[in-house]
Amino acid sequence: MANTPTVDARSGFCSSNSVFYSKRRSIPLPPNDSLDITTFISSQAHRGNVAFIDGSTGQQLTYVQLWDAVRSVASSLSDMGIRKGHVVLLLSPNSIFFPVVCLAVMSLGAIITTTNPLNTTREIAKQIADSKPVLAFTTRQLIPKLAGPIPLPIVLINDEIDAPIDNKSIVNTLGKMMAIKKHDGLKSREAIIQDDTATLLYSSGTTGASKGVVSSHRNLIAMVQTVIGRFYSDDNHHQTFLCTVPMFHIYGLVAFATGLLASGSTIVVLSKFEMHDMLLSIQRNRVSYLPLVPPILVALINAADQVKAKYDLSSLRWVLSGGAPLSKEVIEGFLEKYPMVSILQGYGLTESTGVGASTDSLEESRKYGTAGLLSASMEAMIVDPDSGHPLATNKTGELWLKGPTIMKGYFSNAEATASTLDSKGWLRTGDLCYIDEDGFIFVVDRLKELIKYKGYQVPPAELEALLLTHPEIADAAVIPFPDEKVGQYPMAYVVRNAGSSLTESGVMEFVGKQVAPYKRIRRVAFIDSVPKNPSGKILRKDLIQLAASSSSSKL
Numbered sequence: 237m238a239n240t241p242t243v244d245a246r247s248g249f250c251s252s253n254s255v256f257y258s259k260r261r262s263i264p265l266p267p268n269d270s271l272d273i274t275t276f277i278s279s280q281a282h283r284g285n286v287a288f289i290d291g292s293t294g295q296q297l298t299y300v301q302l303w304d305a306v307r308s309v310a311s312s313l314s315d316m317g318i319r320k321g322h323v324v325l326l327l328s329p330n331s332i333f334f335p336v337v338c339l340a341v342m343s344l345g346a347i348i349t350t351t352n353p354l355n356t357t358r359e360i361a362k363q364i365a366d367s368k369p370v371l372a373f374t375t376r377q378l379i380p381k382l383a384g385p386i387p388l389p390i391v392l393i394n395d396e397i398d399a400p401i402d403n404k405s406i407v408n409t410l411g412k413m414m415a416i417k418k419h420d421g422l423k424s425r426e427a428i429i430q431d432d433t434a435t436l437l438y439s440s441g442t443t444g445a446s447k448g449v450v451s452s453h454r455n456l457i458a459m460v461q462t463v464i465g466r467f468y469s470d471d472n473h474h475q476t477f478l479c480t481v482p483m484f485h486i487y488g489l490v491a492f493a494t495g496l497l498a499s500g501s502t503i504v505v506l507s508k509f510e511m512h513d514m515l516l517s518i519q520r521n522r523v524s525y526l527p528l529v530p531p532i533l534v535a536l537i538n539a540a541d542q543v544k545a546k547y548d549l550s551s552l553r554w555v556l557s558g559g560a561p562l563s564k565e566v567i568e569g570f571l572e573k574y575p576m577v578s579i580l581q582g583y584g585l586t587e588s589t590g591v592g593a594s595t596d597s598l599e600e601s602r603k604y605g606t607a608g609l610l611s612a613s614m615e616a617m618i619v620d621p622d623s624g625h626p627l628a629t630n631k632t633g634e635l636w637l638k639g640p641t642i643m644k645g646y647f648s649n650a651e652a653t654a655s656t657l658d659s660k661g662w663l664r665t666g667d668l669c670y671i672d673e674d675g676f677i678f679v680v681d682r683l684k685e686l687i688k689y690k691g692y693q694v695p696p697a698e699l700e701a702l703l704l705t706h707p708e709i710a711d712a713a714v715i716p717f718p719d720e721k722v723g724q725y726p727m728a729y730v731v732r733n734a735g736s737s738l739t740e741s742g743v744m745e746f747v748g749k750q751v752a753p754y755k756r757i758r759r760v761a762f763i764d765s766v767p768k769n770p771s772g773k774i775l776r777k778d779l780i781q782l783a784a785s786s787s788s789s790k791l
């Protein structure tokens with residue numbers, strides 16, 4: 237037995253190979269290689285009746301109606317010529333039909349790519365040029381956002397079947413597709429294996445501009461198993477979740493369009509976050525689980541007295557926080573105001589197809605500030621960013637993850653894939669973390685060049701490239717600036733050309749016109765030169781320090 241690696245049961249750390257192993261029961265993965273995510277979910281046994289409720293209109297989709305709709309839409313897509321490997325773009329706010337489109341597309345082996353409706357036409361055109369979709373699903377209101385250089389055939393999502401169609405690009409409506417009763421199109425469905433690509437979600441990763449994250453059916457199937465393991469034990473009753481975070485991000489997508497459907501949950505869907513709608517929906521539908529991002533928790537704390545006076549939140553048991561770090565102050569502030577509700581934390585990336593670590597019980601959540609224990613079947617290493625050597629417990633380094641939910645790579649970007657995934661399948665997360673003696677992960681800082689505004693990713697490189705297109709800007713660097721309400725917002729350090737009288741507001745307006753609102757630069761400082769290392773890399777840490785010291789000296 238001399239060669240058996242010794243894993244410390246308490247931390248999960250194996251000293252012979254420096255790998256941390258998950259302490260959770262490993263997830264069963266279906267052995268059948270010919271399996272797609274939609275078939276996998278629809279074949280799970282559960283006692284759920286209502287799958288979705290539209291939070292504003294009350295319209296419901298039962299599980300029977302959901303799977304009927306998915307089959308009809310898939311058959312119709314097949315009749316329209318959609319085949320395995322084709323990319324389909326979904327540009328829509330949250331709706332009870334968002335999952336129908338995703339599940340139908342993926343059931344054919346076609347690939348779903350989603351985008352934020354707040355994105356500008358220019359940003360969406362970039363994603364279209366990169367992902368090359370053959371069809372788009374969108375709403376009537378969002379059609380102008382598809383007016384980029386590459387015209388796409390469009391399926392309208394929220395349209396009355398008989399409404400006049402005046403746009404030549406519109407080839408169908410979801411209503412018509414869902415009404416199809418004969419599913420002949422499914423006969424020409426091609427065989428799908430678990431390794432085939434299912435989703436293409438965009439993320440900036442550790443550096444540079446947004447890239448398509450390729451997740452396979454296997455990645456999503458493993459994530460479904462993780463979600464089931466996280467929320468359902470044998471004695472768990474039926475649960476009602478509220479969906480107010482966007483389904484177009486991995487967080488919302490894996491929960492509301494896939495994972496929770498495997499266990500018969502009811503999901504109340506709001507088209508977007510609005511405080512009153514959210515609270516009223518909790519009250520009306522007796523919601524028990526509320527997945528959020530930290531800025532909503534902060535807003536709930538700040539308005540706690542009015543909230544508790546006006547709404548009956550007695551059904552609410554769990555708040556799930558993900559997408560951005562949650563500070564100890566926010567956790568304590570929330571628990572003080574809402575003692576009946578427990579917070580569960582989740583840590584994940586688009587590149588890990590959702591959750592990589594989490595706290596799954598009140599007891600685990602009592603480790604304040606932790607991102608949780610490694611998800612089932614996930615392995616981790618903490619790697620010294622300078623030496624590249626793996627570290628043991630309680631030592632801070634870059635978190636590397638390996639497991640069945642780790643992406644296949646970045647779409648058509650071998651260079652970015654090679655610098656993010658190593659040959660053994662380890663994903664460099666770009667987060668500085670340590671893992672304690674009980675196996676809990678703590679995120680300390682970020683190595684990657686990323687700004688998180690309200691849980692949305694803002695890649696500094698993208699804003700820097702845009703700033704450099706201004707005729708009066710010689711050089712620029714963009715950094716995160718901390719803010720209690722939104723987490724961080726983008727701040728620009730700008731070097732003006734000689735003789736330029738460009739103002740701070742001039743810089744902000746120039747960027748604001750071209751990017752989604754969450755990417756706007758909200759603070760500007762002018763400097764003589766951008767600090768860089770000998771190879772020309774921006775020394776962001778120096779600028780972050782400079783910003784902190786100049787803002788505190790202003791107080």
Ligand SMILES: CC(C)(COP(=O)(O)OP(=O)(O)OC[C@H]1O[C@@H](n2cnc3c(N)ncnc32)[C@H](O)[C@@H]1OP(=O)(O)O)[C@@H](O)C(=O)NCCC(=O)NCCSC(=O)/C=C/c1ccc(O)cc1
Binds near residue numbers: 486488529693754
């Ligand atoms: C609900 C939020 C927190 C706040 O919403 P909001 O206040 O209405 O603002 P928006 O973010 O929608 O809009 C941004 C800005 O655009 C503005 N805006 C709004 N609609 C308009 C308009 N139609 N025209 C023009 N301006 C507009 C809006 O006013 C706002 O401006 P400002 O007030 O200046 O911030 C919203 O930002 C939000 O849903 N954020 C969540 C993002 C999110 O899901 N992130 C997760 C990423 S994936 C990930 O990290 C995964 C992690 C994970 C973790 C754990 C797990 O278990 C699994 C996974």
